[in-house]
Amino acid sequence: MDIKISEVKLSEEQAGKWGLVIDQDICTGCQACVAACAMENNLSFVGEEDSGYGRSMHWIRIERFWEGEYPEVKMTPNQPMMCQQCGSAPCEPVCPVFATVHSEAEQLNLQVYNRCVGTRYCANNCPYQVRSFNWRDYERPEPLPNQLNPDVTVRRRGVMEKCTFCIQRIHQAQDQAKAEGREVVDGEFTTACAQACPASAIIFGRVDDPESLVSQLGRRSHGVKHLEELGTLPNVTYFKGG
Amino acid sequence: MSEKFSRRDFLKLAGVGAATTAVLTGCGPASRYVKREPYMQMPEYNYNGQSTYYATTCRECAAGCGLIVRTVQGRAIKTEGNVNNPLNLGKTCARGQATLHGLYNPDRVMDPLKRNSRGGESTEVMDWEAAIQVVADALKNNKPEEIAFLMGMAPDHLFDLATDFANATGINAPVRFGALGMFEARATLSKASENLFGEASLPFFDVGGAQVVFSFGANFLETWLSPVSYTRGFASLRESKTKQRGTFVQFESRMSQTGGKADEWIPLRPGSEALVALAIGRLASESRGGPMPRAFSSVDPLEAASKSGIKLETLEHLAEMFAGSNNALAIPGGAALGQSNGLAVAEAVLALNAISDNFGKPGGVYFSALAPNQAEYQGPASAKEMVELIQKMFDGKIKVLFVHGVNPLFELPTSLEFGGASKYVSQIISFATFPDETVREADYVFPDHHGLESWGYQRVTTGSAQPVLSGAQPVVSPYYNTRATADVLIAAAQLAGGIFAEALPFKDEVEFLQSKAASLMNAADGSISAADINTFMAYFQQHGGYWKLSDARGIPNAVDVLNRNFSAEEAQFEGEGEFFFVPFVSPTLAEAGANKPWLQELPDPTTTVMWNTWVEMNPETAHELGIENDDVVKIISEAGELEVPVYVYPAIRPDTIAMPFGQGHTAYGRYAEQRGVNPADLLGQHFNEAGDLAFAGMKVKIEKTGKKQPLSRLESMMGVYGIGLGEE
Numbered sequence: 001m002d003i004k005i006s007e008v009k010l011s012e013e014q015a016g017k018w019g020l021v022i023d024q025d026i027c028t029g030c031q032a033c034v035a036a037c038a039m040e041n042n043l044s045f046v047g048e049e050d051s052g053y054g055r056s057m058h059w060i061r062i063e064r065f066w067e068g069e070y071p072e073v074k075m076t077p078n079q080p081m082m083c084q085q086c087g088s089a090p091c092e093p094v095c096p097v098f099a100t101v102h103s104e105a106e107q108l109n110l111q112v113y114n115r116c117v118g119t120r121y122c123a124n125n126c127p128y129q130v131r132s133f134n135w136r137d138y139e140r141p142e143p144l145p146n147q148l149n150p151d152v153t154v155r156r157r158g159v160m161e162k163c164t165f166c167i168q169r170i171h172q173a174q175d176q177a178k179a180e181g182r183e184v185v186d187g188e189f190t191t192a193c194a195q196a197c198p199a200s201a202i203i204f205g206r207v208d209d210p211e212s213l214v215s216q217l218g219r220r221s222h223g224v225k226h227l228e229e230l231g232t233l234p235n236v237t238y239f240k241g242g
Numbered sequence: 243m244s245e246k247f248s249r250r251d252f253l254k255l256a257g258v259g260a261a262t263t264a265v266l267t268g269c270g271p272a273s274r275y276v277k278r279e280p281y282m283q284m285p286e287y288n289y290n291g292q293s294t295y296y297a298t299t300c301r302e303c304a305a306g307c308g309l310i311v312r313t314v315q316g317r318a319i320k321t322e323g324n325v326n327n328p329l330n331l332g333k334t335c336a337r338g339q340a341t342l343h344g345l346y347n348p349d350r351v352m353d354p355l356k357r358n359s360r361g362g363e364s365t366e367v368m369d370w371e372a373a374i375q376v377v378a379d380a381l382k383n384n385k386p387e388e389i390a391f392l393m394g395m396a397p398d399h400l401f402d403l404a405t406d407f408a409n410a411t412g413i414n415a416p417v418r419f420g421a422l423g424m425f426e427a428r429a430t431l432s433k434a435s436e437n438l439f440g441e442a443s444l445p446f447f448d449v450g451g452a453q454v455v456f457s458f459g460a461n462f463l464e465t466w467l468s469p470v471s472y473t474r475g476f477a478s479l480r481e482s483k484t485k486q487r488g489t490f491v492q493f494e495s496r497m498s499q500t501g502g503k504a505d506e507w508i509p510l511r512p513g514s515e516a517l518v519a520l521a522i523g524r525l526a527s528e529s530r531g532g533p534m535p536r537a538f539s540s541v542d543p544l545e546a547a548s549k550s551g552i553k554l555e556t557l558e559h560l561a562e563m564f565a566g567s568n569n570a571l572a573i574p575g576g577a578a579l580g581q582s583n584g585l586a587v588a589e590a591v592l593a594l595n596a597i598s599d600n601f602g603k604p605g606g607v608y609f610s611a612l613a614p615n616q617a618e619y620q621g622p623a624s625a626k627e628m629v630e631l632i633q634k635m636f637d638g639k640i641k642v643l644f645v646h647g648v649n650p651l652f653e654l655p656t657s658l659e660f661g662g663a664s665k666y667v668s669q670i671i672s673f674a675t676f677p678d679e680t681v682r683e684a685d686y687v688f689p690d691h692h693g694l695e696s697w698g699y700q701r702v703t704t705g706s707a708q709p710v711l712s713g714a715q716p717v718v719s720p721y722y723n724t725r726a727t728a729d730v731l732i733a734a735a736q737l738a739g740g741i742f743a744e745a746l747p748f749k750d751e752v753e754f755l756q757s758k759a760a761s762l763m764n765a766a767d768g769s770i771s772a773a774d775i776n777t778f779m780a781y782f783q784q785h786g787g788y789w790k791l792s793d794a795r796g797i798p799n800a801v802d803v804l805n806r807n808f809s810a811e812e813a814q815f816e817g818e819g820e821f822f823f824v825p826f827v828s829p830t831l832a833e834a835g836a837n838k839p840w841l842q843e844l845p846d847p848t849t850t851v852m853w854n855t856w857v858e859m860n861p862e863t864a865h866e867l868g869i870e871n872d873d874v875v876k877i878i879s880e881a882g883e884l885e886v887p888v889y890v891y892p893a894i895r896p897d898t899i900a901m902p903f904g905q906g907h908t909a910y911g912r913y914a915e916q917r918g919v920n921p922a923d924l925l926g927q928h929f930n931e932a933g934d935l936a937f938a939g940m941k942v943k944i945e946k947t948g949k950k951q952p953l954s955r956l957e958s959m960m961g962v963y964g965i966g967l968g969e970e
Contacts, residue, residue, distance in 0.1 A: 026477040028463040029847035031830055035339035038840045045843040048853035052954030066892050071509050073893045075502035141348040146317045198333040198473035
């Protein structure tokens, strides 16, 4: 066997396109992003019992941990956690039906609902635990469906789903820019979570454009990427704060 | 006059699409309703997949944040903040996002209803003519002094209409109440401001401009006064790009979501807040040198340390931090004010600000800017003022009670006996959008539109440097057979005739709004101006309201603050029992969010519990009592008792238990009913000197029940106190 090393594209070379920067020092844990995401992306609510089993459909969640014991107890900085849109995503190679694939155009990790057969391998393999599975067809009684966002597919039982970086908004902005014969301007649109955040702790933008706000912030020295040591190349940068 | 107006004309009047640069006018008040179009019949202006955006005002709390609602083919799809509104600058909280689940909730009141017997399930559907006749008869057939309005803290335009109506006809002046106002202790804040600075105003704390912030119980990142605005302030406090990162210290007995963000969290003994504030004042003054101000001269820091449970070294270190900064700010709020000495706490904490002399300066204390059409700050009724109303009801002095925008049977403590008093009121007419507890005890419900289907305005009482009047307009046509309460009152007044008709000489709600906005039309320094009222109203709707361009915050006159005497007395706690009881407003549900399924499914920011009520208990206490997570305990206060599962919470004093307010509905739709318990059932009739409820002024007992009720929580049980790790 003679594998030519030069032909194997090293994953480190894969550049991201869209990314988030999250400042945990100013995130107050208020859940506005979680609610905004649910409204934008037609997330089902699952009710008390199923949410107790860990089946709630949050595409973004706010983690907080405890340090120390009373009275020296501290809440760790709130940590909004969503799909990190890995450049080398562990969820992708395990899907037997190519339902979770990498987009060449957007450099995002896609979930193709009508391919998904519900093996849940991807959720098992996601080190960030950000994939949620439709265990049932969750009820959404009339007239609640009036609120559904027509730009986002409604998912059924047996399908995996996760944060898409609001790809419908990305496409809309790109279409708009194309129609006007220009490039998408940084800050022209943003994801639902970032738009709602009262503290502006979440910033979205092009990570491959060194001039964008998200790139400028991402260069700050105290930025970290979660579980970077796994080689996942996440596109979300966190500031631990303090 | 046609009620249906084509959507295109409505757009001309109200659209805020990016292309709408010139506003077309000429539409009179008749242009009322947008039509909901089926997807099959595309309105001609609408391209497939194109959205229309409307500016309006959020009504989930009384703060008055501006919204931009995305609509597609007559359906409201998404709310975003209005970037131009000076209060929220394009941001929203979780409740503002979930307001759509109120609009399209399956359990709204769909028609005007007559209830056959109070408390019963059986109702009859009425038509609106008959409903208006009922209101007109109620006005005509009773003496004006026997008629009363009980209203919520929003919307302001309806309150103004009811006030004008009452002034002209001799009806009781409308009383406003809301549980948020009660838990915020608004009356205490304005009373303290009056005592210290001579003006009963609502203070505004410029968190963003400060370097050191000491908050005594103020939950300003949750529901307190104007959470979106205060969260923005907090973010700029922490911003370290242009200045040194600000420090935040929270004093409270139970770590709130706000306290979780503190650099130092100080769990002091409930009731000792005034003492601690004055002790810090003394130590800080010592550290700064010079003569000791009279305000702090009599307090003994050693005594403060022993009574509050804070180490003297900690007090000294905090005092030095406060004294060492020229930009230190102290905020009183929340449970610290809901105690018997709440007013003294508010005054003592406000006095701390005199050390850094920050009054009217960036990073300091201001008076909130009054809204453009407001002459003076008007707070909602305190709990004590509600007792006066309830007493009048008991005495049979009130024959007709109109209720709008508030749910007293849920929001008021049971011990105030609103329910008992309502039996002495011959006729209760509710204008609620939702079948809440009060609707069930009312004879009639004449449902108002949802906030997103309504006209109106809301005054921004605090949170913005500029005076702001947030404007509301319908973003969708009414989904059910509801009618604007203002229209019902106007129509009923016309029907009743005489002084009633003279008091409300308007064709409809829109004409009333125009009459109120007319004075702003050419006022100086306004964000919009116009030569005629129709153009002005079009701009008003397009921009989501009207605001002044310059800072109008007041500067407190604090000349003598440090020469006053302050009371360092501790709070009195009522009831027998070993635990201090701290009820707090659920940061995600607040007072009226329990009917929205996605708010129920939001994890509580501190405990991550969803869909239920819990009681928080220190791990050590729980261990001593042999209580584990999810064990149901009975909490017994002097006013009542209830059963609730335990959440073992690592950040609460061992002598304190805490419970969120927001659940425990017996009515209010399928997502709220029979879910959790209401801590207001435990609260007794105790008030502070300003008349606010001493909701955190009780001691309670706990009994084990032997039952278990698992709480749904987002966090994994794995690793929580060793559960699942074999070391529990």
